[in-house]
Amino acid sequence: MARVIKHLRVVNDPTGSNQLSTSSDPSACGVDSAAKAPRPWGIGGSDIGAILGLSNYRTPVDVWLDKTGAGSNDPRPVRVAQRLGHYLEPFVVQEYEQLTGNVCVAHPEPFRHPVHPELFGHVDRIATHGVGPDAKQFVLECKTSSAFRASEWGPSWSDLVPAEYLVQCLWYLGLSGLEEAHLAVLLGNTELRTYRVVRDEGLIGHMFDRAHRFWVEHVLASVPPEPTTREGVESLHPEHTPGLSKEANECVLKDLARYAELDQALCATRSELDALRDRVAVAMGPAEELTCAGQTVATWRRSRDATRLDTERLRRERPDVFRSYCVVRPGSRRLLISATSQQGLQATNEEST
Numbered sequence: 074m075a076r077v078i079k080h081l082r083v084v085n086d087p088t089g090s091n092q093l094s095t096s097s098d099p100s101a102c103g104v105d106s107a108a109k110a111p112r113p114w115g116i117g118g119s120d121i122g123a124i125l126g127l128s129n130y131r132t133p134v135d136v137w138l139d140k141t142g143a144g145s146n147d148p149r150p151v152r153v154a155q156r157l158g159h160y161l162e163p164f165v166v167q168e169y170e171q172l173t174g175n176v177c178v179a180h181p182e183p184f185r186h187p188v189h190p191e192l193f194g195h196v197d198r199i200a201t202h203g204v205g206p207d208a209k210q211f212v213l214e215c216k217t218s219s220a221f222r223a224s225e226w227g228p229s230w231s232d233l234v235p236a237e238y239l240v241q242c243l244w245y246l247g248l249s250g251l252e253e254a255h256l257a258v259l260l261g262n263t264e265l266r267t268y269r270v271v272r273d274e275g276l277i278g279h280m281f282d283r284a285h286r287f288w289v290e291h292v293l294a295s296v297p298p299e300p301t302t303r304e305g306v307e308s309l310h311p312e313h314t315p316g317l318s319k320e321a322n323e324c325v326l327k328d329l330a331r332y333a334e335l336d337q338a339l340c341a342t343r344s345e346l347d348a349l350r351d352r353v354a355v356a357m358g359p360a361e362e363l364t365c366a367g368q369t370v371a372t373w374r375r376s377r378d379a380t381r382l383d384t385e386r387l388r389r390e391r392p393d394v395f396r397s398y399c400v401v402r403p404g405s406r407r408l409l410i411s412a413t414s415q416q417g418l419q420a421t422n423e424e425s426t
Contacts, residue, residue, distance in 0.1 A: 115191040122237030134305040165215040184248035212254035220261025242270040247277035
């Protein structure tokens with residue numbers, strides 16, 4: 074858990090008060106609540122990891138676009154891994170029950186924060202150990218993970234899990250009032266591991282603060298968070314502004330200079346790699362396979378012939394058919410860094426040193 078504590082940092086209020094607004098009413102921020110009704114309302118357990126910058130799949134900008142409806146009208150595609158996880162959830166629950174002896178029940182109603190009801194959580198199950206007054210309850214989260222990501226998961230019954238899932242469990246503990254969460258993960262469809270996450274009031278309070286600030290300062294105020302990736306910038310600004318030019322500041326100039334250095338080193342590495350591939354190819358000649366002590370170290374086979382549509386001929390000879398099957402694909406912004414500017418920046422750096 075130390076790695077998550079190190080990552081999370083308090084965002085100070087510009088006024089210096091560091092106090093949160095206790096109002097969850099959209100009208101308090103000048104936002105028409107009726108206009109917000111059709112949109113996803115509130116921040117859930119699957120959002121908090123992205124807001125904190127711990128998700129491998131979503132960014133704070135993605136969460137903002139989802140909550141405000143400012144992004145594309147097309148629904149976000151559901152990955153096969155997500156569908157598989159949903160399909161296998163009952164199986165993971167059964168395996169967890171068999172392993173622990175705990176009894177699990179669904180909890181369809183969301184838990185909500187008592188002061189900030191926009192903060193909510195849907196848990197997978199509530200698990201119970203024992204009966205009567207001594208019975209203990211736990212939050213149960215179920216996950217599936219590729220075998221290729223097994224290194225991200227520690228030993229069973231530890232809390233060494235991907236940070237995004239750790240904060241999700243803590244989020245549910247904070248909302249439910251329970252003291253412990255179990256996370257059952259099916260690794261590579263062959264191994265079930267169970268992890269234990271204990272309530273941490275400091276982290277829970279910090280997450281609630283960050284989430285409430287995000288809701289008030291970004292979602293209700295319709296102010297996007299500052300993007301930190303190229304994809305985030307393109308999500309907010311899919312179109313360039315014609316004629317708009319910005320002067321590079323000192324920080325960006327340093328980034329460009331470093332980019333030039335790395336690009337030059339990469340070009341040299343690629344040239345060396347190409348030369349080495351040529352030498353291996355010369356050594357193989359007509360051979361299909363190159364071996365060492367019976368082990369295959371390289372193969373060089375001809376690929377199968379491919380059949381492709383001659384679109385240029387179709388355009389010339391049957392333009393009517395060509396037009397009827399044309400589909401317009403929306404363009405995207407391309408980031409091009411001038412080689413001339415790189416050379417100039419390198420020269421400037423050499424002069425300054």
